Amino acid sequence: MKWAHDNPDLFAMMEKTRMYVFRNLDPEEPIQTSGYICNFEDLEIKSVLLDEIMKDPERPNKDNLINFEIRSLRDSRALIEKVGIKDASQFIKDNPHPRLWRLLAEAALQKLDLKEAEQAFVCCKDYQGIEFVKRLGNLQSEPMKQAEVATYFSRFEEAERMYLDIDRRDLAISLRIKLGDWFRVLQLLKSGSGDCDDALLEQAYNAIGDYFADRQKWVNAVQYYLQGCNQERLAECYSMLEDYQGLEQMTALLPENHQLLPDIGQMFATVGMCEQAVEAYLKCNQPKAAIDTCVHLNQWNKAVELARTHNMKEIKSLLSKYASHLLEKNKTLEAVELYRKAHYFLDAAKLMFKIADEEAEKGTRPLRVKKLYVLAARLATSALAGLLEEDATSSDDRIVDHAWRGAEAYHFFLLAQRQLYEGYMENATRTALHLREYEDIIPAVEIYSLLAVCAAANRAFGTCSQAFIKLESLESLDLDQRQPYEDLALEIFTKHTPKDNHTMEPDRSEGAEGKLPTCIVTGQPIQEYQFWMCSVCKHCALGQEICKYNFCPLCHTPVA
Incomplete structure (x- = not known):
């Protein structure tokens, strides 16, 4: 039994397979049905054939819902x-x-x-x-009234036909616009014999483009947005299609300072297309955004070039922030590369010297340490060309003036050992003596240990004795560490007199223009007037010696 929702005098009830409707307790003639009453409203009874539904409950059928008047x-x-x-x-x-x-x-x-x-x-x-x-x-026209009535009753095809019959294509178009049927709107606009409204035509193209875009049919949407001159949605479609060539063409066609250019620049930046993003940002007069994009994409050369072109000063702070970020993650070499690409060679050199010093303290292979010092020195040399006197601090002066000192120390350290193993004992001894100038870079214990070995091999026991005296007096060594040196010295000098057979101190007397240069091939002072000089590190070598090399032994620059 079910009461009517909108009339308290009406109710319906089932009696087996018959449905009775009562008005003021007066029954109407019964209706044959086996359905179950579910709703009684607007003089209609909705019943459900539950028995049929339960036969296949997973796939119910609308035919099992029946309305009775x-x-x-x-x-x-x-x-x-x-x-x-x-x-x-x-x-x-x-x-x-x-x-x-x-x-x-x-x-x-x-x-x-x-x-x-x-x-x-x-x-x-x-x-x-x-x-x-x-x-x-x-309305005065009878056909117009009929068309409006047909529209009221949702007979839209009939209404459109009536509008067209009375030559009111504008009303037919208006009807289809209200219905959102833009495909039909476009057909009606194109089917007319006269000129159509261009604004309305663009609206139709854009609405159809929106229809395809909502369904992610971007290729179809592009065709209609092109005809509708909808640049904003067209850029979105190009981005979704990853058609970056289309975006580039759009960037070239858009006028300067167009509001869409920053968005296109962001699209390019998102996928790492730095050059295209910069072009878009510059066209809309946003050099700051272009520089930020270059920084984000690690295109520091371009960032510095833009900053210089547009006289922007914050590039230094940006570099410092990013370098600090890299250093916090122990990515020192990446920070060096960052500064090098940005042409901040002095900052790169400082970091590189720091790396070289750390590697030297760890006792890393000398050849690796030498290479690190050479790289640091070359960066410092590059910085020297663009370093203004008023920009340089005292620490900067020290780095630039003594840039090659670390590389020199490890170069002669390696050279002395190479000469020793090749059997050139006297040259090895003289080179080891030259190493005494680099106690601030190479630990003194290593320098004098090497000198003692070379001098002993050269039977220059006077020089060897001086080296052992220095080793035994080093404050950096404790008593346990000094004892082996003392024992070894006692063993050597009980057999050999601590005296040199000939003078071992290299003749480094002052020349006409100051201290004599040292040959980087032999480690000996150059006393000739003509010699070869490297174009990069400015170190010298004897002409007859350097001719055996294709590259500078110190900085590895090709020999001219």
Whole structure:
């Protein structure tokens, strides 16, 4: 049993396979059905064939939902169709219900009986219906009224056909715009014999483009956005399609300072296309955004070039921030490369010297340490060319003036050992003696240990004795570490007199222009007037010695 939602005098009930409808406890003739009542409203009963549904509950069918009209609704519809609106109106007045008045109003509209339709809408309290009837009353053309009524009843094809029959293509287009049927709008615009509204045509193209974009059919959307001149959505489609060539072409075609250019620049920056992003940002006069993009993409050369071109000062702070970030993650070499690419060679050199010093303290292979010092020195040399006197601090002066000192120390350290193993004992001894100038770079214990070995091999026991005396007096060695040196010295000098057979101190007397240069091939002082000098490290070598090499032994620059 189910009471009507909108009428307390109506209820329906089932009795086996028959449905009874009661009005004021007076039953209507029964309806044969095996459905279950689920709703009773607007003089209609909705029932469900549960038995049929339960046969296959996973796949219910709409046919198992059945609507039944009660007798008053059936009688009213029959009166309207067979007798007429006026007689039906009298019957509905005797049996009033909003559904019946609405049925009468719709029938009156079909016959264009506007007076009767308005009264019926008033009785069913349908304000929109009343307004619609008033609007119909203002129309003079009968076909126009019929077309509006067809639209009211959702017979849109019929309404469009009527509009076209009375040569009102504009109203047909307006109808399709309201319905959102832009494909039909475009057909109607193109089918007309006269000129169509360009703005409306663009609107149609863009609406169809939106239709395809909403369904992620970007290729189709591009075609319509191109015709609709919708640059913003076109850029979005190009981005989704990863058609960056199309975005480049759009960047070239857009006028300067166009509002879309920053967005296009961001699209390029997102995928790492630095050059294209910079072009877009510069075209809209945003050099700061272009520089930020270069920094983000590690294109520091371009960033510095842009900063110099546009006289921007914050590039130094940006470099410092990023370098600090790298150093916090122990990525010192990446920070060096960062400064080098940005042409901040002095900062790169400082970091490189720091790396070389750390590697030297760890006792890393001397050849590796030498290479690190050479790289640091070359960076410092590059910085010297662009370093203004007023820009340099005292620490900077020290780095630039003594840039090659670390490389020199490890170069002669390696050279002395190479000469020793190759059997050139005297040369090895003289080179080891030269190493005494680099106690601030190479630990003294290593220098004098090497000197003692070379001097002993050269049977220069006087020099060897001096080296052992120095080793035994080093404050950096504790008693346990000094004892092996003392024992070894005692063993050597009980057998050999601590005296040199000939003078071992290299003749480094002052020349006409100061201290004599040292040959980087032999480690000996150059006393000749003509010698070779490296174009990069400015170190010298004897002509007859350097001719055996293709590269500078110290900095590895090709020999001219």
